[in-house]
Amino acid sequence: MSDTRDTNDTIGIDDLPIREELKGQSPYGAPQLDVPVQLNTNENPYPLPEPLVARIAERVAEAARGLNRYPDRDAVELRTELARYLTRTGGHPVSRENVWAANGSNEVLQQLLQTFGGPGRTAIGFEPSYSMHALIARGTGTGWISGPRNEDFTIDVEAAEAAVAEHAPDVVFVTSPNNPTGTAVEAEVVVRLYDAAQAAKPSLVVVDEAYVEFSHRDSLLPLLEGRPHLVVSRTMSKAFGAAGLRLGYLAAHPAVVDAVQLVRLPYHLSAVTQATALAALEHTDTLLGYVEQLKAERDRLVAELRAVGYEVTESDANFVQFGRFPDAHQAWRKILDRGVLVRDNGVPGWLRVTAGTPEENDAFLDAVRELKKEQNA
Numbered sequence: 001m002s003d004t005r006d007t008n009d010t011i012g013i014d015d016l017p018i019r020e021e022l023k024g025q026s027p028y029g030a031p032q033l034d035v036p037v038q039l040n041t042n043e044n045p046y047p048l049p050e051p052l053v054a055r056i057a058e059r060v061a062e063a064a065r066g067l068n069r070y071p072d073r074d075a076v077e078l079r080t081e082l083a084r085y086l087t088r089t090g091g092h093p094v095s096r097e098n099v100w101a102a103n104g105s106n107e108v109l110q111q112l113l114q115t116f117g118g119p120g121r122t123a124i125g126f127e128p129s130y131s132m133h134a135l136i137a138r139g140t141g142t143g144w145i146s147g148p149r150n151e152d153f154t155i156d157v158e159a160a161e162a163a164v165a166e167h168a169p170d171v172v173f174v175t176s177p178n179n180p181t182g183t184a185v186e187a188e189v190v191v192r193l194y195d196a197a198q199a200a201k202p203s204l205v206v207v208d209e210a211y212v213e214f215s216h217r218d219s220l221l222p223l224l225e226g227r228p229h230l231v232v233s234r235t236m237s238k239a240f241g242a243a244g245l246r247l248g249y250l251a252a253h254p255a256v257v258d259a260v261q262l263v264r265l266p267y268h269l270s271a272v273t274q275a276t277a278l279a280a281l282e283h284t285d286t287l288l289g290y291v292e293q294l295k296a297e298r299d300r301l302v303a304e305l306r307a308v309g310y311e312v313t314e315s316d317a318n319f320v321q322f323g324r325f326p327d328a329h330q331a332w333r334k335i336l337d338r339g340v341l342v343r344d345n346g347v348p349g350w351l352r353v354t355a356g357t358p359e360e361n362d363a364f365l366d367a368v369r370e371l372k373k374e375q376n377a
């Protein structure tokens with residue numbers, strides 16, 4: 001007994017024979033603190049509506065009767081419905097052959113890097129951006145290149161083209177709207193980066209549209225036309241209010257969908273997940289109604305923060321980056337002391353708040369108004 005305790009105490013991760021590049025690293029994760037108002041993880045604040053909960057129960061019960069069997073390995077019905085959703089809302093016709101789904105878009109991105117990245121290969125992202133891109137690169141043994149952005153957090157196209165030409169990466173990430181800044185990317189920028197990436201390698205260009213439903217702009221999906229090395233990745237975690245479901249998907253040329261089959265685990269998407277996602281897709285219109293409310297709340301946060309005297313980055317997402325603080329972490333702590341949890345993403349001078357319910361947003365605005373008074377005092 002005491003021997004076991006001794007062993008538990010003295011052996012740490014770095015004492016294990018793990019891969020060299022993992023030594024000294026920390027896992028991804030926002031602090032999960034038990035405070036009244038949690039606006040730190042870009043979740044949708046609205047629980048799923050009761051009629052949808054009932055439909056999930058029905059669909060899952062049906063799936064449960066067949067759980068002695070492996071699920072549909074190719075998720076045909078789900079991919080068909082996701083393609084229908086994209087065609088309806090994305091401004092570009094997409095069919096099942098263009099769509100692939102996995103457990104969250106993080107898994108989709110991991111499968112893409114397992115297929116197109118890996119040891120001896122590199123990926124580039126324009127930072128600050130979604131930190132999991134770099135972490136998934138590390139996890140798959142893909143070298144990471146941090147590309148530049150402008151002061152206002154838009155992509156500096158010429159510098160980005162030059163970085164792509166210089167490094168000739170195998171995978172290029174473009175996040176639109178970008179996390180944590182909220183910045184959308186213009187179609188012309190993606191086209192220029194795609195052309196630069198094809199001239200340099202050719203490489204795969206992944207447009208991460210996790211937040212696109214909240215954008216003032218249209219999806220970049222129509223860019224798939226005639227660009228076989230372009231991928232658009234999406235998720236049901238944000239607009240569909242289903243972060244707990246773990247369902248992400250991509251749209252691309254059918255050859256890309258065939259390529260990720262080489263690395264996906266067999267039966268990776270459980271029958272329960274497929275049934276739940278199909279139920280949620282039946283309620284698309286109701287869920288997109290909540291998105292409209294959240295967009296209005298996001299715009300209100302931007303306007304009110306500016307009125308209080310904060311700088312705010314233009315946001316096309318369900319969150320807002322605000323600042324500037326001489327010490328962002330201290331400001332984060334002071335907002336937390338007032339019962340509101342926002343996110344310190346490590347962007348010097350800036351914090352990020354997720355749009356919550358009107359009441360949650362009011363609590364946040366009260367907290368930052370007080371903070372501003374304190375700063376001005």
Ligand SMILES: Cc1ncc(COP(=O)(O)O)c(C=O)c1O
Nearest residue numbers: 104105106130179210235237248
């Ligand atoms: C830009 C971006 N992409 C992808 C994801 C991952 O989403 P999920 O794995 O829940 O689909 C997130 C989550 O916050 C994100 O911010």
